[in-house]
Amino acid sequence: MARQPAAPANLRERVAKLPDHPGVYLFRGAQGEALYVGKAQRLRKRVASYFRHRGLGPRIAHLMTQVADIEIRRTASEAEALLLEAQLIKERRPRYNVSFRDDKAYPLLKVAREPFPRLMVARRRLPDGAAYFGPYTDVGLMREAVRFLRRVFPMRTCAAFPKTPCLEYHLGQCLAPCAGYVDERAYQRIVEDLLAFLRGERDQLLRDLARRMGQAAKHRRFEEAARLRDQIQALTSVIVAKEKSLAAGPLEQLQAALKLPRLPRRIEAFDISNIFGDWAVGSMVVFTDGKPHKAHYRRFQIETVRGIDDYAMMREVIRRRYSGSLAATLPLPDLVLVDGGKGQLSAAGEALAALRLTLPAMGLAKRFERIVLPEVAEPIALLPTSPVLHLVQHIRDEAHRFAIAYHRLKRRASLRPSPRRRRAAR
Numbered sequence: 314m315a316r317q318p319a320a321p322a323n324l325r326e327r328v329a330k331l332p333d334h335p336g337v338y339l340f341r342g343a344q345g346e347a348l349y350v351g352k353a354q355r356l357r358k359r360v361a362s363y364f365r366h367r368g369l370g371p372r373i374a375h376l377m378t379q380v381a382d383i384e385i386r387r388t389a390s391e392a393e394a395l396l397l398e399a400q401l402i403k404e405r406r407p408r409y410n411v412s413f414r415d416d417k418a419y420p421l422l423k424v425a426r427e428p429f430p431r432l433m434v435a436r437r438r439l440p441d442g443a444a445y446f447g448p449y450t451d452v453g454l455m456r457e458a459v460r461f462l463r464r465v466f467p468m469r470t471c472a473a474f475p476k477t478p479c480l481e482y483h484l485g486q487c488l489a490p491c492a493g494y495v496d497e498r499a500y501q502r503i504v505e506d507l508l509a510f511l512r513g514e515r516d517q518l519l520r521d522l523a524r525r526m527g528q529a530a531k532h533r534r535f536e537e538a539a540r541l542r543d544q545i546q547a548l549t550s551v552i553v554a555k556e557k558s559l560a561a562g563p564l565e566q567l568q569a570a571l572k573l574p575r576l577p578r579r580i581e582a583f584d585i586s587n588i589f590g591d592w593a594v595g596s597m598v599v600f601t602d603g604k605p606h607k608a609h610y611r612r613f614q615i616e617t618v619r620g621i622d623d624y625a626m627m628r629e630v631i632r633r634r635y636s637g638s639l640a641a642t643l644p645l646p647d648l649v650l651v652d653g654g655k656g657q658l659s660a661a662g663e664a665l666a667a668l669r670l671t672l673p674a675m676g677l678a679k680r681f682e683r684i685v686l687p688e689v690a691e692p693i694a695l696l697p698t699s700p701v702l703h704l705v706q707h708i709r710d711e712a713h714r715f716a717i718a719y720h721r722l723k724r725r726a727s728l729r730p731s732p733r734r735r736r737a738a739r
Contacts, residue, residue, distance in 0.1 A: 327383060328364060331357040336387040337397045339405070343381040347405035352394040356385055376409050392457035399447050400513045419448030420455060422511065428497065429490045430504050432459065432468055446511045465547045466507040468500075510548070519548060523694065563700040564603055567648075570693065570701050571686065573673050577648040578602055581634070582712035583661065584652040585615075585626045586720035593618065594723055595630035596716035599646075600708050609643060612719045624660035627651065631664035646672065652709050654678035654685050654692075662687050677709045 336356045340348040340363075353359030363369070363377055388394045402410050423435040426442035434455070438445050449455040463470070463486050470481060474491035481487035488495035488503075509518045522545050529538035568576050580600045587593035593615035599606040613633060618625045631649075633639065649665075649672050651657045658676035665672055676685040682702065683692035695702040 339384040340380045341382040347407040349409040352398040354391045392454040395454040421447035563704040581646040582650040584712040584716040586716035592724045627660040628664040649674040
């Protein structure tokens, strides 16, 4: 009879809170060693099945007596989880993934060694200089993953060049080297990106793509910048940060990223909204422990600034928030967030300095979603998958939404005819 799987109470609680999404799970032992890697269409349901009292075979039952921690990585689909599963098994060599030790049992992905290389499916490794990845346990899911990879990394599929660009080119899944629409150097860059993705160098790949997108836009190569932007968006849906039962949450990660003196449990975010200086308003939203605290939201009608001067408007809003009745009734935040870059952040800092307040502050620049800090020359670039970036984007977007809503309210009110005017019009 199979042994009863042991599971600490905190581990069972962790499993109950897993997302109901596709992804990969990794069971670890007490020393952090990898025990087993698997994929799932629904992580919570699949992982929970290991903690049932019945129906486990002897090998899995023995595995579960040794599980001390669980790591998961979400993906956009089960096919993408398949790619990640094979990569992690190759990297970690988990003791209980015995079926993967025979490469002949499952298909592989092959990037051929040839001019303008192709991505292909192979049944066995050959000494032909090609790059091989896998094996993959599910042929159907693997082919779905190949379709995804060919959309993101537009490489040719033809064994011999056609005389004219084929349907793949018109679908945006090939850059038509057959017609000379892409040179070998630019094509090889795409191949190297694909290889980096399949090798698991995905965070670095995203950083590199973002850097190249910025350079392309700066030099007005807008078609190239748009293609790189689309690649980043597609890969971001696949590359999701790992989650562990003992991992730090977004607030702890934000504290570490910004080197804050304490956990930013209370964050106050500010935005300005106006049209060429008219109907100018400001907003403040408050997040406590990462969640909106709407009872402390405040909105400001700009009173002292005339014309177009967003920086002066930000100074006014900050001054009014941290002085007078609001300063007396609301607690000080652990972090001030302004919607904007260096200019808006400097304006907020000037207002705080005038009040002799020292509060940690940051800006979030819209253009490339970079974090800017006082007295730090270069902005902080976070991965699109970063929980820290998701958190500050959510807070910034809420401040923007709240400001826009108040601005529209003021504009409608100013355009609505007064009762006296309506009577006169009759």
